[in-house]
Ligand SMILES: NC(=O)C1=CN([C@@H]2O[C@H](COP(=O)(O)OP(=O)(O)OC[C@H]3O[C@@H](n4cnc5c(N)ncnc54)[C@H](OP(=O)(O)O)[C@@H]3O)[C@@H](O)[C@H]2O)C=CC1
């Protein structure tokens with residue numbers, strides 16, 4: 093986070109040279125600068141797409157003194173300007189490079205589709221920007237390693253936006269497991285199915301399509317969270333293909349030491365109950381639905397609800413205001429000068445990427461990025 097002392101909200105007329113990048117600001121640009129201590133975290137949004145919309149709406153459910161969206165960048169300036177107008181964002185850029193050069197950004201949220209996670213992560217981190225990048229981190233473990241290495245080389249904060257981990261339900265699951273509420277976990281069973289065959293980025297390989305990367309990552313992240321980041325001893329995967337050559341249905345079994353197991357099913361053709369169960373030697377924890385954005389938890393038969401805030405603008409995805417939890421976690425990490433989150437660490441992201449690779453290998457899904 094920059095240590096720059098300037099009066100906040102000094103509104104500059106638009107005769108001012110644009111902050112950077114050449115595009116004329118949409119309207120007078122408030123000078124949004126801050127000292128490090130307790131000023132707002134200044135976000136830049138990379139892409140004007142669906143999840144970027146929802147993330148921006150989620151940020152608005154947090155105190156404006158803690159989070160401010162300063163700029164948005166899209167491939168086309170007009171898309172950035174439309175997004176900026178909708179969300180009252182002061183700066184709009186055509187092209188991501190201008191956002192990378194903006195000195196008033198503390199952290200960039202990357203909401204492009206998976207095939208462009210690598211290039212955009214490198215762009216912003218090489219510009220010394222902290223980054224929160226959407227899941228899945230990358231198309232494969234090789235790309236993931238490049239991203240994580242860049243974060244280290246540039247000494248910036250980086251996190252894969254596995255937003256589920258920051259939900260109150262996930263916090264409670266970790267607390268229960270840490271205190272041994274259900275004894276030793278012996279089984280994690282989960283599923284995520286959603287009818288997505290009409291969505292280009294879920295169908296077309298060149299857009300990063302495939303169920304494991306889009307939906308399976310949620311079952312896998314829950315499993316890895318419950319088993320504390322432990323590598324599975326063996327992985328068995330089978331699946332079916334869409335006519336576009338990517339995985340449609342994946343059935344995965346992960347075996348851990350001491351006869352501990354995990355099984356998950358993910359599919360992009362039909363809606364499933366999307367529940368999960370964690371079975372221990374002394375009890376059971378159940379997520380009764382929406383395992384990727386859970387708002388209810390059943391512990392040994394007793395249910396507790398954790399509702400998310402209502403959005404102030406329309407959102408594209410269920411419970412998206414729940415992205416507020418990861419955003420606040422990023423802020424807390426930045427204020428402490430941390431370069432990664434202990435809740436969704438670099439090692440966690442690498443483990444997800446490696447297991448995703450192995451599942452794809454066994455099923456037979458190959459991306460162009462695998463041979464680059
Ligand atoms: N956490 C969650 O719950 C969710 C996460 N996601 C993740 O977010 C990412 C984006 O998903 P979503 O918002 O639905 O995607 P969109 O289809 O809305 O695309 C997002 C952005 O990606 C860029 N893009 C799209 N197509 C192309 C292309 N052919 N070539 C170059 N750039 C392209 C565009 O950026 P620009 O605006 O600059 O043109 C677009 O706005 C995915 O990685 C997905 O996994 C998605 C949904 C939910």
Ligand SMILES: O=C1OC[C@@H](O)[C@H](O)[C@H]1O
Pocket residue numbers: 286288306307384409
């Ligand atoms: O992350 C996600 O969560 C919800 C799904 O609708 C979406 O396709 C996926 O990317």
